[in-house]
Amino acid sequence: MAAFPGPGIGGGRGRVGEPGSKWGYWLARGAMAGRDRRSVHLVTRGADEILGTATAPSLKDLPEVPELVAVCVPAAEVGPVVDEALRLGVRGLLGITVGVPDAGALAARITAGGARLIGPSSLGLFDARTSLHIALGDFPAGGLAVISQSGQGGSEIALLARRAGLGISRFVSVGSQLDVTTADLLEDLADHPSTRAVALRAKGFEDGHRIFEAGRLLKRAAKPVLVLAAGASEAGARAARSHTSALTSSMELVDAACRAAGALRVPTAAALVDVAACLMARVPVRGRRVAVLSDSGGQGALAADAAHGRGLTVPHLSPRLAAEVAGLLPATAATDNQVDLAGAGELDLMSYRDVTHVLLQSAGVDSVLMSGYFGRYGVDRAPSPVPHNRPPPSWPSCRTATAAPSSSTP
Numbered sequence: 001m002a003a004f005p006g007p008g009i010g011g012g013r014g015r016v017g018e019p020g021s022k023w024g025y026w027l028a029r030g031a032m033a034g035r036d037r038r039s040v041h042l043v044t045r046g047a048d049e050i051l052g053t054a055t056a057p058s059l060k061d062l063p064e065v066p067e068l069v070a071v072c073v074p075a076a077e078v079g080p081v082v083d084e085a086l087r088l089g090v091r092g093l094l095g096i097t098v099g100v101p102d103a104g105a106l107a108a109r110i111t112a113g114g115a116r117l118i119g120p121s122s123l124g125l126f127d128a129r130t131s132l133h134i135a136l137g138d139f140p141a142g143g144l145a146v147i148s149q150s151g152q153g154g155s156e157i158a159l160l161a162r163r164a165g166l167g168i169s170r171f172v173s174v175g176s177q178l179d180v181t182t183a184d185l186l187e188d189l190a191d192h193p194s195t196r197a198v199a200l201r202a203k204g205f206e207d208g209h210r211i212f213e214a215g216r217l218l219k220r221a222a223k224p225v226l227v228l229a230a231g232a233s234e235a236g237a238r239a240a241r242s243h244t245s246a247l248t249s250s251m252e253l254v255d256a257a258c259r260a261a262g263a264l265r266v267p268t269a270a271a272l273v274d275v276a277a278c279l280m281a282r283v284p285v286r287g288r289r290v291a292v293l294s295d296s297g298g299q300g301a302l303a304a305d306a307a308h309g310r311g312l313t314v315p316h317l318s319p320r321l322a323a324e325v326a327g328l329l330p331a332t333a334a335t336d337n338q339v340d341l342a343g344a345g346e347l348d349l350m351s352y353r354d355v356t357h358v359l360l361q362s363a364g365v366d367s368v369l370m371s372g373y374f375g376r377y378g379v380d381r382a383p384s385p386v387p388h389n390r391p392p393p394s395w396p397s398c399r400t401a402t403a404a405p406s407s408s409t410p
Contacts, residue, residue, distance in 0.1 A: 041056060065088045124171070186211060198225045224262075291369070
């Protein structure tokens with residue numbers, strides 16, 4: 001990523017247009033937000049001024065040579081714009097345009113000119129640490145890096161992460177990977193100080209060995225990698241090939257490579273964000289012993305099955321712990337893992353907190369998996385507030401409580 005600067009000079013070459021009407025406008029809006037860190041220039045023949053900033057008709061008319069140029073012009077104009085940038089000495093290029101003609105020859109000229117290219121067909125680039133924002137969308141700063149071979153797929157992960165309260169450290173839509181590859185970007189994240197976990201939205205693994213070697217590198221850097229890959233079915237593989245010409249791999253091979261690299265493949269973007277939230281929690285889970293806490297026996301049973309199916313254990317609670325839990329719940333409650341509140345949640349929402357606290361203080365439990373209807377009480381009881389006067393307990397420092405909403409598989 002050395003060719004894609006932090007503080008420095010940025011230039012954009014595109015057709016900007018009116019607010020909301022063209023890609024160029026949204027890219028310019030994001031880039032202008034980083035003016036306190038770098039010079040930002042807008043290049044377009046369509047307007048003399050954009051966002052209160054004077055524009056230039058071409059790159060050669062700028063007062064200085066940009067370090068990075070974002071190219072968002074009609075496909076036929078990409079080659080001439082890139083050639084102009086190379087003649088000026090530009091070293092970083094971000095290609096947004098889709099369907100660039102003679103792309104292979106263009107990539108060769110970029111390499112020969114000593115420059116690097118992300119894209120084309122990229123949805124953009126964001127880095128929170130350097131305030132570099134040349135992408136559609138808003139990215140609150142945080143610890144999750146998103147590297148995506150699917151433009152919209154990466155945007156979905158970033159959106160879901162924002163809704164879950166997870167910020168983004170870096171977002172890169174790799175596009176066609178004519179030059180900079182997925183493996184390049186993953187390797188660079190090992191030394192990226194803001195990144196604590198990595199989301200990889202993959203459509204293919206043409207450079208699979210390097211990708212999973214990068215996964216090992218990230219594991220050594222204590223940055224877990226979550227992989228969302230297409231191609232689990234013949235239809236999914238066919239769709240991926242038709243969209244990007246990516247060479248998909250069998251999921252059995254992908255899973256084996258993930259295990260070897262210490263990465264985890266997840267089935268959906270929502271699952272990726274859920275797992276990332278757990279992995280990025282300040283307190284790691286230290287063992288496989290799970291206590292299942294639910295306000296529904298049926299949902300608790302499904303949660304226990306899900307935990308068992310993923311290699312976790314759901315052990316019996318010790319007689320002493322079961323008795324302590326029973327003292328907090330109605331006589332009809334189940335207290336031997338799973339723990340079924342048997343309606344206690346309707347009487348007092350704090351029963352969830354109190355039982356979880358007791359379970360996590362126990363030496364026989366490493367984590368608590370909550371599953372049930374509890375996420376709906378606030379909605380169903382609105383607008384009446386739920387009263388409680390008890391102070392929150394002092395949570396133990398060595399274990400984590402996790403939650404599985406009733407609307408999805410625990």
